[in-house]
Amino acid sequence: MRILSKIPVFVFTLLFLMGAGAGLAGEVIQSQEAESVDGIEVDLTSVKMKNDIVTLKFKIRNVGSKSQNVEIPYKSCFLMDETNQKKYYILKDSDGIFIAGPLNRRVGGGQFSLHISPGKSKNMWMKFPAPPDNPETVTISIEGVLPFEDVKLPK
Template sequence: MTVSRSMLAGLAFATLGLAACQQEAAPPADKAAAPETAAPGASGGGVLRDEVIPEAPPAPSAIQTQPGPDGTRFALLKAAVTGDILTVTVNCTSEKNKWVYLKFDEISVIDDTTSQRIGVLRDNADAWMGSPLNGKDRIGLDCSPNGVIWVKFPAPPATSPTVSINLPGVAPFDGVTVAR
């Protein structure tokens, strides 16, 4: 195959044109830096560069904190009703390697208005509604450095604004306002 000089010249011209377009499309190095904004009250001269540092999400704050077995601490993070279910979330901390086991049939909520004891819910397969499971009848929780459990209960009536939460071996969380 023979290539003419005019074909080579046309190919070279197209290649140079394409390279020029690609160079124009790339921003200059100093423009690719952080976004620039004019300083408030500045009159055209200076430019400030704002660095945006994303904030870390806030750590959940404890509603109450109680001592637990073997130097552990339990922090109640949530007691909220959704529909007809009360969900309780608790954080356990320990400076030493500590595991805590809580039997579901010993975990309860007391309706402060009626003094009625409310046990942990079970699902349609008769499994306890809580986590992390350790076997079929208890929660097993590594508290070092921390661990979180959740348990679900039938919701107390709306006329009961507070409950007391009881975990075996942990001081009770009394007078907890239920979020609705």
């Protein structure tokens, strides 16, 4: 029973470490600056492929000193397969809404539209069709943000 009495401490320590690990798991694959809004940087944090669908996650950070309103129409975002000279737009659901988030405004199929305070960040995600020609890398284009080039697609 002496060993059993130490188990709660062990379990809570493990849970704490797992929580901390999840917090540290903020990998950044590539960062780009927003050209249209001062002090805004966009991190590409995840690229996943499943069922021929590419899921991208981003973190939009305000590294400036002023609060900024960031608007990204999802209709203007696309993924480019430069090797085969093709581009692909975000997938749309049966109502014509882009499968992306957050959907702060539904106009034009939906858009990211959030106020970001200095030092704060907001997340964004989007789902694209995987290019059928299976390129090794793609370029991700988001309106107002410098392109994310040579992004490796997982196999």
